[in-house]
Amino acid sequence: MIRNALIVLLLGAVTMTATACNTVKGLGRDIESVGRAGEEAID
Secondary structure, three states, X not given: OHHHHHHXXXXXXXXXXXXXXXXXXXXXHHHHHHHHHHHHHHO
């Protein structure tokens, strides 16, 4: 019983970590996009 709970918690932690990495990557892409748009507006 404890082993199953530990496995579920571990899988949940891995899933949350993977989701966080994707979110940070997406945020970085959004910031790059805003920077490009700003450069184009200035030119």
